[in-house]
Amino acid sequence: MFFTCGPNEAMVVSGFCRSPPVMVAGGRVFVLPCIQQIQRISLNTLTLNVKSEKVYTRHGVPISVTGIAQVKIQGQNKEMLAAACQMFLGKTEAEIAHIALETLEGHQRAIMAHMTVEEIYKDRQKFSEQVFKVASSDLVNMGISVVSYTLKDIHDDQDYLHSLGKARTAQVQKDARIGEAEAKRDAGIREAKAKQEKVSAQYLSEIEMAKAQRDYELKKAAYDIEVNTRRAQAD
Numbered sequence: 001m002f003f004t005c006g007p008n009e010a011m012v013v014s015g016f017c018r019s020p021p022v023m024v025a026g027g028r029v030f031v032l033p034c035i036q037q038i039q040r041i042s043l044n045t046l047t048l049n050v051k052s053e054k055v056y057t058r059h060g061v062p063i064s065v066t067g068i069a070q071v072k073i074q075g076q077n078k079e080m081l082a083a084a085c086q087m088f089l090g091k092t093e094a095e096i097a098h099i100a101l102e103t104l105e106g107h108q109r110a111i112m113a114h115m116t117v118e119e120i121y122k123d124r125q126k127f128s129e130q131v132f133k134v135a136s137s138d139l140v141n142m143g144i145s146v147v148s149y150t151l152k153d154i155h156d157d158q159d160y161l162h163s164l165g166k167a168r169t170a171q172v173q174k175d176a177r178i179g180e181a182e183a184k185r186d187a188g189i190r191e192a193k194a195k196q197e198k199v200s201a202q203y204l205s206e207i208e209m210a211k212a213q214r215d216y217e218l219k220k221a222a223y224d225i226e227v228n229t230r231r232a233q234a235d
Contacts (some may be wrong), residue, residue, distance in 0.1 A: 001033060002029070002030055002031075003029055004027070004028040005025075005028075006026060007025075007026035008025070008039070008042065009025075009043055009079060010024065010040065010041050010043055010073075010074025011023070011027075011035055011040055012040070012089060013029050014036065014197055015035055015036035015037050016035040016036055021081065021084060023078065025076065026043075026075065034113075039089055039167070041088060041089055042073070043072060043073050043074075045071070046070070046071050046093065046096065046097045048069040048097060048100060048101045049068060049101075050066065050101060051066050051105070051110055052105055052108050052112060053082050053112060054157075055109050055112045056107065056113065057112055057115060057117050057140070058113065058114060058116050059116050061117045061118055062157070063120070063154060064155055064156065064157075065092065065112060065151065065154055066151075066152045067108060067128070067149055067150065068152050069100075069135070069145060069148065069149045069150075070148045071097075071100050071139065071146050071148070072145060072147060073096070073145075074144070074202075077165070079144070080143040081146075082144060083141060083142060083143035084144065086143075087143065088143075099142070100142075100144055103138060103139055104131070104146075104149075107131055107134045108131050108135075108136065111130050111131055111134065115127065116206070124154075127151055128149055128151045131181075132148075132149040135149065135171055165217065166217070
C-alpha cells in the first residue's frame with residue numbers, strides 16, 4: 001500500500017527490508033502491510049511561551065521574563081530528522097512542545113543569571129540573540145530547530161524596573177531642558193550677531209552717503225566758483 005503525507009509531516013517506515021528505517025518528509029512511501037510499520041511525526045511549527053519567574057540576575061535582583069519562541073522538527077535535514085524520530089516518535093505535539101519548552105526555559109534562566117537587570121532591560125536584542133544561540137545549539141541535537149526567539153516582557157515585584165524607567169525619564173527630560181536652553185542661547189547669539197551686522201551695515205551706508213554728499217558739495221562749490229569767475233571776466 002502507498003501512504004502519503006503533507007509537507008508538515010514525516011513518515012517513518014520500519015520492519016521487513018527497512019533497516020535502517022525509511023524516513024519520508026512530505027511525500028509518499030510504499031508499505032507492506034503486517035510485515036512493515038508506518039509511524040508519523042509532525043513537522044508543524046510550535047509556538048512556545050517561555051516563562052522564567054523570579055530569577056536572580058547577576059547582581060542579585062529577582063526579575064521575571066517571558067519570551068516567545070518558534071520551534072519545529074527539521075524534516076529537510078536527514079540527520080536532524082533521524083535524531084527527532086529517535087526522541088519523539090510516538091509522542092504528541094504537546095509532549096514535544098513541553099520538552100522543547102523545558103529546554104528553552106532552562107537556557108533562558110541561565111542567561112538571565114549571567115546578566116544584570118540593566119543589560120536585559122536596555123539591550124533586549126542582545127539577550128534574545130544569546131538565548132537563541134544557546135538554545136539552538138542544544139535543541140539541534142534533538143532534531144529541533146529554533147525558528148525565532150523574541151523577548152516579550154520583563155517585570156519584577158520590587159519596582160526595580162520602574163525606578164530604572166523613572167531615572168531614564170528624568171535623564172531624557174534633563175537632556176531636553178539642556179537642549180532647549182542651548183538652542184535659545186544659540187538663537188540669541190545669532191540674533192545679536194545679526195543685529196550687530198545690521199547696525200554695522202547701516203553705519204557704513206550712512207558713511208558712504210555722507211562721503212557722497214561731501215563730494216557733491218565740493219564739486220558744486222568748485223563749479224559755482226568757476227561759473228562766477230567766468231561771469232566776472234565776461235562783465
